[in-house]
Amino acid sequence: MSDALSQDAARESAATDRPRPSVRLLAIDLDGTLLRTDKFVTRVNADAIAAAADAGVKVVLATARPPRATMPFYTGLGLDTLMINYNGALIHDPAKTRRLYHLPMDADLARQIIDTARRAYKDCVVSVEVLDRWYTDHYDETLPIETGRVFTPDFVGPLDAFLTRPVTKLMLLAQPERLRKVIEAVQRKHGDSVDLSQSETHMLLVMNRGASKGKALAMVAECYGIDRSATMAIGDAPNDVSMLRWAQLGAAMANGWQAALDAANVVVASNDDNGVAQAIQRYVLG
Numbered sequence: 366m367s368d369a370l371s372q373d374a375a376r377e378s379a380a381t382d383r384p385r386p387s388v389r390l391l392a393i394d395l396d397g398t399l400l401r402t403d404k405f406v407t408r409v410n411a412d413a414i415a416a417a418a419d420a421g422v423k424v425v426l427a428t429a430r431p432p433r434a435t436m437p438f439y440t441g442l443g444l445d446t447l448m449i450n451y452n453g454a455l456i457h458d459p460a461k462t463r464r465l466y467h468l469p470m471d472a473d474l475a476r477q478i479i480d481t482a483r484r485a486y487k488d489c490v491v492s493v494e495v496l497d498r499w500y501t502d503h504y505d506e507t508l509p510i511e512t513g514r515v516f517t518p519d520f521v522g523p524l525d526a527f528l529t530r531p532v533t534k535l536m537l538l539a540q541p542e543r544l545r546k547v548i549e550a551v552q553r554k555h556g557d558s559v560d561l562s563q564s565e566t567h568m569l570l571v572m573n574r575g576a577s578k579g580k581a582l583a584m585v586a587e588c589y590g591i592d593r594s595a596t597m598a599i600g601d602a603p604n605d606v607s608m609l610r611w612a613q614l615g616a617a618m619a620n621g622w623q624a625a626l627d628a629a630n631v632v633v634a635s636n637d638d639n640g641v642a643q644a645i646q647r648y649v650l651g
Contacts, residue, residue: 386420388649389595392427392449392582392608393641395438396511396564397601398618399426401637404514406438413642414442417649423589425449427578429534429564429604431497432457434512447588451494451534452562452604453581454572466584467496469531470559470573476528478555478571482537485550490538492518493527500527508538508567535571544569562604563622570604579607599644601625601636616644 393399393414399406418424424442427449428435435448439459447465448457456466475493482489490508493500498519499512506513520527537547548569552561560572578600586596598605598612601621609615609628617629618640626632631648634640 386422386649387595388422388597388614390423390425390586390589390591391417391649392425392598392612394600394605395426395428395430395435397620397636398599399641406441407639409639409642411442413645417645420650422649423591425585427582427598427608429570430511431494432459433497434515447585449578449581449585452570452572452576453578454533454576455496456581456584466581467533468573468576469533472528472530472532474558475532475535476524478535478551478559479524481550481554482547485546486539486543489547492536492538493532494534495530496533505538510536510568537569537571538567541566564602564604577607578605579611582608582611597648599641614648616648
């Protein structure tokens with residue numbers, strides 16, 4: 366046997382002898398969690414994710430972002446797993462470029478919610494995402510969405526031109542003090558019909574009532590044949606609460622919203638202090 370083959374055999378044997386982590390499925394949010402404030406992934410976090418994957422853990426990105434705004438991080442981390450997008454309204458399989466699950470909301474309901482929002486605040490900015498395309502009737506750079514950091518809208522024009530098919534995600538945007546009025550109005554009139562959550566203080570996310578990261582994580586676990594007892598989720602915002610609660614172990618970032626901190630079992634360092642790596646080292650590989 367050559368030296369190279371001997372070394373490969375030794376590494377394989379060592380990997381086999383290594384205790385298998387009790388966590389077999391790890392869901393990680395992006396913004397405010399894996400990504401620093403500057404929207405980069407640190408080498409420390411990337412190395413920790415690679416170590417988890419090498420140990421056999423399925424690492425899944427679970428985000429409010431659409432697939433195209435998630436793919437640079439997915440590719441950069443060398444993942445080959447399923448992806449949870451749009452807060453759980455979409456489960457995407459990038460490796461096979463196929464959609465496993467899609468739960469949009471009715472276009473007429475989206476239109477009613479927009480009308481309610483603009484009665485509460487007439488200049489409320491509306492962004493609509495259908496699968497991996499972005500539509501709006503007005504784009505305001507002072508009210509950014511993460512997709513807008515890299516991409517421009519696929520269409521800017523009248524609502525009637527694009528509110529013709531089911532909506533994957535509706536975003537209502539305004540300065541935080543004005544958005545509060547929008548949230549109150551939409552919650553009061555439509556709160557029983559849709560799921561409302563926030564990932565940024567200037568943005569209200571509106572989804573199908575049945576969509577959530579927690580439900581999507583449960584479906585991904587089933588796809589992989591992994592029991593809930595072997596799952597972990599890491600997040601920071603209200604839209605992460607459902608998966609933090611569903612997972613056997615929920616870890617909130619130190620910079621997290623109070624709702625996420627309350628939902629989690631443990632709190633780790635902030636997104637700017639490699640909290641994801643700390644969670645992996647402590648609870649997955651430790």
